[in-house]
Amino acid sequence: MKKSIFYLFAFLLVIACQKNNSTEKDLIKKADWLIGNWEYKTNWGTLSESWQKVNDSTFKAQSLFIKDKDTIHHENIILQQNGEKLSYITTIKGQNNNKPIRFELNKEIEDKVLFENLKNDYPQKITYKKDSNGIITEISGVQSGKTTTEKYTLVKTK
Numbered sequence: 001m002k003k004s005i006f007y008l009f010a011f012l013l014v015i016a017c018q019k020n021n022s023t024e025k026d027l028i029k030k031a032d033w034l035i036g037n038w039e040y041k042t043n044w045g046t047l048s049e050s051w052q053k054v055n056d057s058t059f060k061a062q063s064l065f066i067k068d069k070d071t072i073h074h075e076n077i078i079l080q081q082n083g084e085k086l087s088y089i090t091t092i093k094g095q096n097n098n099k100p101i102r103f104e105l106n107k108e109i110e111d112k113v114l115f116e117n118l119k120n121d122y123p124q125k126i127t128y129k130k131d132s133n134g135i136i137t138e139i140s141g142v143q144s145g146k147t148t149t150e151k152y153t154l155v156k157t158k
Helices: 002-024
Strands: 035-042 045-055 058-067 070-082 085-092 101-109 112-116 125-131 132-141 145-157
Touching: 045 070, 045 145, 085 112, 101 125
Parallel strands: none
Antiparallel strands: 035 045, 035 145, 045 058, 058 070, 070 085, 085 101, 101 112, 112 125, 125 132, 132 145
């Protein structure tokens, strides 16, 4: 009888571990629609983001804003799932002493992810939303005492 209970317990433990492993990376899988090359063109220049999958728990991106032939903004982004946490880690050239800033997933709805870091100077929130026209990105927060929101609709290029 003790042997049967041991085998039952071992079986349940294996099943629980398998379920945990299969669901562990579900958060990042729900954001796989980010993968690809995206662009937002204006009279002032072009904002582009190129997302690629590194592995089952990590995506990386490069975001550039180019005006004429000058790179005005250069940002490296890592989207990483560690356990049940999904983090958006951004390093912006020339800001924060080129050190990364971490935003944590606050809300995940089908086709939308919202990351927050309320201690960051600006932005405090970064949102990506899948749209029929592409991806809507929004950065928002309080800047110089005023609530500010910047919104861009990026379209897939390749």
